[in-house]
Amino acid sequence: MTQTSNDSRKAEDANNRLHDLQEAVKAAQPGHDAAAFLAAIIESSDDAIISKSLSGIITTWNKGAERVFGYLAEEVVGKPITILIPEDRLDEEPAILAKIHAGQRVDHFETIRRRKDGSPIDISLTISPIRDASGKIIGASKIARDISDRKRAAEHQDLLLREMHHRVKNLFAITGSLITFAARNTQTSEELAGSMKDRLMALSRAHEMTLPSFTGDDAFREKSATLFQLLSSILAPYEGKEGDRWRLHGEDVHVTADKVTNLALLFHEFATNAAKYGCLSVPEGRLEVTATRRGEILELVWSERGGRVSRRVEDQQPGFGTRLERTILQGLNGNLTREWQPSGLSIRLNIPLQSVGKPGNR
Secondary structure, three states, rough: OOHHHHHHHHHHHHHHHHHHHHHHHHEEEEOOOOHHHHHHHHHHHHOOEEEEEEEEEEEEEEEHHHHHHOOOOHHHHOHHHHHHHHHHHOOOOHHHHHHHHOOOEEEEEEEEEHHHHHHHHEEEEEEEEEEEEOOEEEEEEEEEEEEHHHHHHHHOOOOOHHHHHHHHHHHHHHHHHHHHHHHHOOOOHHHHHHHHHHHHHHHHHHHHHHOOOOOOEEEEOOOOOOHHHHHHHHHHHHHHOOOOOOEEEEEEEEEOOHHHHHHHHHHHHHHHHHHHHHHHOOOOOEEEEEEEOOOOOOEEEEEOOOOOOOOOHHHHOOOOHHHHHHHHHHHOOOOEEEEEEOOEEEEEEEHHHHHHHOOOOO
């Protein structure tokens, strides 16, 4: 449902309540019973307003209670309030009645109750003693507000914050490992700084795709990302003026947030090497990337056409990038083969789909 339709529904509900109150005000004019005025206010409330005896028997039940709990008044008046209480929370009612007998209020007590269809509902309860003209306590009034949406939003937000905390910790751990790894394999501070900057920027672009929004209808909902979106993000800096330096083909698959880091680092290594030595190092170079799902395996073929050298330097003397690549492949449970063809380098990568996410459509 869109925000506009939500607003329209809320406006309509507000108008209906205003109409009910206006009618109640008319009823409360001189010559009319004030009790009718109060009853009209209660009936127009969105909250469930219920009264019960000191023994816990329901005595009144408003329209709000019908909407919240699903019972009509004639179905519940005269029955114990415990029909609304789940079995594992029945001990709450004696404690509530004890406070009412003592003349105490129960303010904003959050708990779970049960609808007519048996489904649970999160509610906030406010319970007050009802006194007669002499001040004697004769029952209790209960106002129950449905807080299911608020509870779900709070739980979703808590889950998201814990996920974000987990991601941040992981990224710091990865950054520390990259620095340590690079420090052993670079000769100068400038080389180390350049290497780290490029890789961290690649990670930043990749993770930005899956970060949820904090506003609007999609607030706290993790964004969907796909393999081709991730590859496009990594390859975007190498786009040519005509937009045809690289192309993606085949079957796209969804990439879950926890798989982004390893894949982003691996594709960054491919792209960096292509920019140094291969098809992305010369204006006429072209790159074709094809993804094919074979059962539970994703096969990705990285085909370069053109380049400055026919065989990579790291094949003769493994460097930081090559060692990092091997570590990432271990984490992905994948295998990789390189073939230097007359037209350029071809990389064939096979990884389990579970190391990427779940299959999806473009």
